Amino acid sequence: xxxxxxxxxxxxxxxxxxxxxxxxxxxxxxxxxxxxxxxxxxxxxxxxxxxxxxxxxxxxxxxxxxxxxxxxxxxxxxxxxxxxxxxxxxxxxxxxxxxxxxxxxxxxxxxxxxxxxxxxxxxxxxxxxxxxxxxxxxxxxxxxxxxxxxxxxxxxxxxxxxxxxxxxxxxxxxxxxxxxxxxxxxxxxxxxxxxxxxxxxxxxxxxxxxxxxxxxxxxxxxxxxxxxxxxxxxxxxxxxxxxxxxxxxxxxxxxxxxxxxxxxxxxxxxxxxxxxxxxxxxxxxxxxxxxxxxxxxxxxxxxxxxxxxxxxxxxxxxxxxxxxxxxxxxxxxxxxxxxxxxxxxxxxxxxxxxxxxxxxxxxxxxxxxxxxxxxxxxxxxxxxxxxxxx
Ligand code: PMP
Numbered sequence: 001x002x003x004x005x006x007x008x009x010x011x012x013x014x015x016x017x018x019x020x021x022x023x024x025x026x027x028x029x030x031x032x033x034x035x036x037x038x039x040x041x042x043x044x045x046x047x048x049x050x051x052x053x054x055x056x057x058x059x060x061x062x063x064x065x066x067x068x069x070x071x072x073x074x075x076x077x078x079x080x081x082x083x084x085x086x087x088x089x090x091x092x093x094x095x096x097x098x099x100x101x102x103x104x105x106x107x108x109x110x111x112x113x114x115x116x117x118x119x120x121x122x123x124x125x126x127x128x129x130x131x132x133x134x135x136x137x138x139x140x141x142x143x144x145x146x147x148x149x150x151x152x153x154x155x156x157x158x159x160x161x162x163x164x165x166x167x168x169x170x171x172x173x174x175x176x177x178x179x180x181x182x183x184x185x186x187x188x189x190x191x192x193x194x195x196x197x198x199x200x201x202x203x204x205x206x207x208x209x210x211x212x213x214x215x216x217x218x219x220x221x222x223x224x225x226x227x228x229x230x231x232x233x234x235x236x237x238x239x240x241x242x243x244x245x246x247x248x249x250x251x252x253x254x255x256x257x258x259x260x261x262x263x264x265x266x267x268x269x270x271x272x273x274x275x276x277x278x279x280x281x282x283x284x285x286x287x288x289x290x291x292x293x294x295x296x297x298x299x300x301x302x303x304x305x306x307x308x309x310x311x312x313x314x315x316x317x318x319x320x321x322x323x324x325x326x327x328x329x330x331x332x333x334x335x336x337x338x339x340x341x342x343x344x345x346x347x348x349x350x351x352x353x354x355x356x357x358x359x360x361x362x363x364x365x366x367x368x369x370x371x372x373x374x375x376x377x378x379x380x381x382x383x384x385x386x387x388x389x390x
Contacts, residue, residue, distance in 0.1 A: 025367040028345025031216035076272030091255040104134035121172030150312035165189040171197035174349040176322035201286035223264035293318040324354035
């Protein structure tokens with residue numbers, strides 16, 4: 001199963017009720033919704049973590065109990081992603097942003113080569129700017145002249161065959177653009193920021209040298225960042241890096257180099273268990289996610305221009321649906337009415353404005369269904385006002 005694969009449409013009503021049934025439907029771009037069964041277990045663990053005898057907030061990171069938590073979490077990633085041999089699973093701090101720096105520090109500094117970066121949106125642009133502080137960067141494609149409304153075709157990407165690596169962002173969280181294919185040739189060392197879509201669908205990890213994702217979208221709370229890195233990339237890391245910025249410190253210590261984010265890792269364990277046991281793995285998760293996105297895009301497309309999606313159709317994200325209203329003056333009213341109706345987190349990113357519905361793993365099909373009904377109802381109530389003619 002690979003990311004290139006698309007799924008047939010499903011009826012949302014036939015999908016299992018998995019995830020959050022809190023009073024409010026959370027469509028936040030991140031930190032995002034977490035599954036309700038996980039939140040229930042977290043509440044118990046704050047009182048007393050099962051097997052630890054104390055609150056999860058007071059467990060020693062040097063305890064045998066916590067080492068087992070790290071091992072099981074790692075094992076869950078390995079199983080969910082069918083991780084091939086030769087990859088390390090690391091749990092770091094510093095968010096996605098620290099990876100923007102650690103990657104060029106470890107894999108570009110002192111190599112005498114340049115790196116290829118794609119600038120496809122707000123976050124990849126940030127990554128590029130940080131890499132420039134460490135070494136030579138070629139921008140192999142950039143989309144800001146088109147308002148980051150689409151992704152490049154393969155022909156448009158100018159790759160340097162001698163580049164140390166290619167860096168790109170699989171899902172641009174702000175603009176709602178997602179690659180539904182793997183980029184580059186088999187010679188390309190691919191490095192990918194999957195902060196907003198890791199564990200949302202199956203991927204072929206072996207086609208990447210390094211994958212990273214902070215937790216606060218699909219994996220858990222903020223505070224921990226997952227790095228999957230192929231062993232051979234560790235060979236040429238320059239000497240003298242601060243230990244906290246050198247991947248090898250975390251490989252050698254099994255992610256317990258210093259005090260790790262114990263709580264965030266524990267929640268990630270519960271989320272990955274939920275994915276394995278309640279959802280049934282990433283194929284099942286992908287079907288649910290595809291159905292959710294498809295349902296919402298259908299509402300936008302069927303609105304006679306009342307709602308306008310930001311991304312080109314082929315590059316639409318299953319995770320983040322960025323859109324506007326043809327009548328911009330209605331956006332504030334929509335947000336206010338949505339808030340009253342129990343929907344939260346729908347404001348667009350500050351850099352883009354408009355609206356954004358994030359449909360991460362824990363956002364239930366039922367929540368998406370409710371949002372779609374709300375949007376359709378809002379349109380019917382306001383289309384005259386917006387000058388819509390049908
Ligand atoms: N990459 C992507 C794709 C993101 O969406 C974000 C933040 N939402 C980041 C990187 C930065 O992550 P952090 O805030 O954890 O540094």
